[in-house]
Amino acid sequence: MAITYLDAIREAQARALEEDENVYIYGQDVANFGGAFKATKGLSDRFPDRVIDAPISEDAIIGSAIGAAIEGMRPIVEMQFADFSSIGFNQIINQAATHFWRTGVPCPITIRLPSGGTEGSGPFHSQSMESIYAHYPGLIVMTPATVEDAYGMLLEAIRIDDPVIFCEHKLLYYHLKAEELPKVILPVGKARIARAGRHATVVACSAMVHEALRAARELAEDGWEIEVVDLRSAKPIDTDTILASVARTGRLLAVAESFPWGGLTSEIVSRVASEGFHLLDAPPQRLNSKDTPIPYHPNLWRVHRPTWQSIASATRNLIQL
C-alpha cells in the first residue's frame, strides 16, 4: 500500500493525537470537512473534541494556540495556505518566537503551512515562506522533502518545546509516495545527502530537492556526478553537512523556491563563502524564483520558479566556471 506525503502528514497527526492528550488541531475547515487539502480527514471522527474548526482569524488562531501552549497543550495549527500566515505573522514572530526567551516558559506550537507553487494558484496561494520565518530568533523551520520526513519531522515538530513552522509542499501532497511509514528518522537539524556526487553540490529543500534530483539525473547522462543535499530544515541549517559536501565537490549551487532577495540561498552561500572559502573552486551560485509575485498562468509560473531545467542549466554553468 503506497503512502503519500499527505497521508504521512495525516498519519503523523493521528499518532500525535493518539499518544498525547495535550495535542489538538485548530484551523479553518479542519474538523468534519478534513481540511482544504484533506490533511486532517477522518481525524475529527476519532478525536471529536480535539480537532476544532476556527473562524477565519489567523491572528486569533495562532494567538490562542500560543495561550494553550503556555498552559502545556501541544496545538497543531493548520493555516489553509502558507500565504495566509501573513495575517498571523505578528503572533508568530512577536509572541510565539519571543516567549521562551522572555519568560522561560516554552511555547510548543506547530504551525503547518501548505506551501509552494502549483499550477494556476497565483500570487496568494503559492508562497514559500521559510526564509521569512527563519529570519526570526526563536523559531524552528522545517521543510520536509520526502514522505518519510513529512511523517517523522511532523511528529518531532509536535514534540519539540519550541514553535515550529512546518512548511509542507502542496506539489508533493499527492504525487510523492513511499511504501511504508518510516520506523526511524534522521534527527531534526541534520541535512541528508539525497544523491552522492563529486562535481558539484546542489543544496535544496522541499519540492526543489526533487527538481534538483531530476537535474542531477540529466547531468549524469553527460558524465557529471552532482551531489544533492536535502536541507530538511531551513532553521537550523546543517552547515556542517553542506561544507562537507562542498569539500568533496568544490562547487555550490543553492536552490530555493522563495523570492531571490536574501533568504535561505543567500544564507547558505554566505556561510559557505565565509566558513569554507578555501573549499571552493568556483564562485558559489544561487537560484531562486523570479523577483515578481507568483504568476497564475502555467506558462508564466513554470518559468517563474526554479525547475529541473533551470537547475540543470545553472549547474552546467557552475561546472564550467
Add this chain to the structure above:
Amino acid sequence: MRTDGPAAGRDRFVAAFQWMLLARTFEDKIAALYRAGKIVGGVYLGRGQEAFSAALGMQLSQENGDVFAGLIRDQAGRMAFGEPILDSARTYLGSVEGPMRGRDGNIHRGRPLRGMPAMISHLGAMVSVVNGMLVAKRFRGRTDVVGGAAIGDGGTSTGAFHEGLNQAAVEKLPLVIAVADNQFAYSTPTSHQYACEDLSDRAAGYGIRGYRIDGTDLETCLETFAEAIERARRGEGPQMVVGKLLRLAGHGEHDDARYIPDELKAKPHGGDCLLLAREQLLTKSWMSEDQLAALTAETQDKVEEAVARAQSEPDPNPFRESWHALATKHLAEGTPAAD
C-alpha cells in the same frame, strides 16, 4: 475575593483602595526615578485608571487558576491580582532577579504559569492568548476559571482585538474584557478611533454581554466586574466592560500631554478615581484621616523597600547571557553558550 456578611462591601472597597494606593505610590516613585534618569526605556502610568483596573484584578482569583492579562495602565490590576511588587520593581530597574531578567522591561512582564501572561507591545494581541489559556483549562475540565484581559479604546481598533473577541464569543469562553476608554490613544481622541456611540455597543455585534460604566467610580467598577466575572464563571460566555475615564498622565512619561484640554478633568469621567475613593472612605466613615495617613506611610515604605532592593540587585551580565532563544538548546543556531 468577595466575602459575605454586612462588612463585605466595606472590606472589598477598602481592599481595592489599598491596591489603588499601592499602584499609584509605586508609579509615582517609578516616574520620579525616570525623571532622575534612573530608568532605562519608557514609563507608562495607569494614573486615573486604578479603580477600573484593580476592580477586575482583585476579583479574579490567582489561586483558582484565573488569568489576568494587564496592559500598560494596569499596575493596580496586576498588583491586585497577585503580582508581587518586586516583580514590578525589578522589571523597571532591569534587575536580573526579576521575571524578565533584563530581557524585557517596564510593563512587558508576567509570570505565565501563574496566570499572568507577559504582554507584547502589539495592541490587541493578548486577547487571543488569554482565549488559548482558557481553552487549555477547558481541555483539562476546568470551566470555572475566568480570564480577564485589558485593552484601551485605541486597542479596540485592531484586527487582533476583533478576531480575539469574536473567537472568544464563538468558543463561549469565560473571558472578561475590560475596555478602559480613557478618551485618548496616545494623542488621538476617540472621535478618530471609533464611530459608534459607545464601545459597549459592539458587544451586541459579537453576541456577548456589554456593560458601560463610570470607570472612575470604584464601587461601580467593583460591582460590575463582580457581576461580569460571576456570569463568565457560570458559563455565560464573554463579558465586555467599557469603563469611561480619563488618562491623567501623558501617554508615557516622555509626553506632557499638552493635547489633553484641562477642562476635560472637570467633565464627567474626568476625575481622579483615587481621590474619589478616598473621599468616599471618609464620607462613609470606613476609614479616618489618621488611618489614611498611616496607610499612606505604610504604602510608601513598601514601595521604597521594593525599589531599594531591586536597585541593589545585579544588572544582567552579557557575558553570562546564553544568547539562545530556543528551549531546545541543541537546535539553536548562533553563538555557543557562554556557560
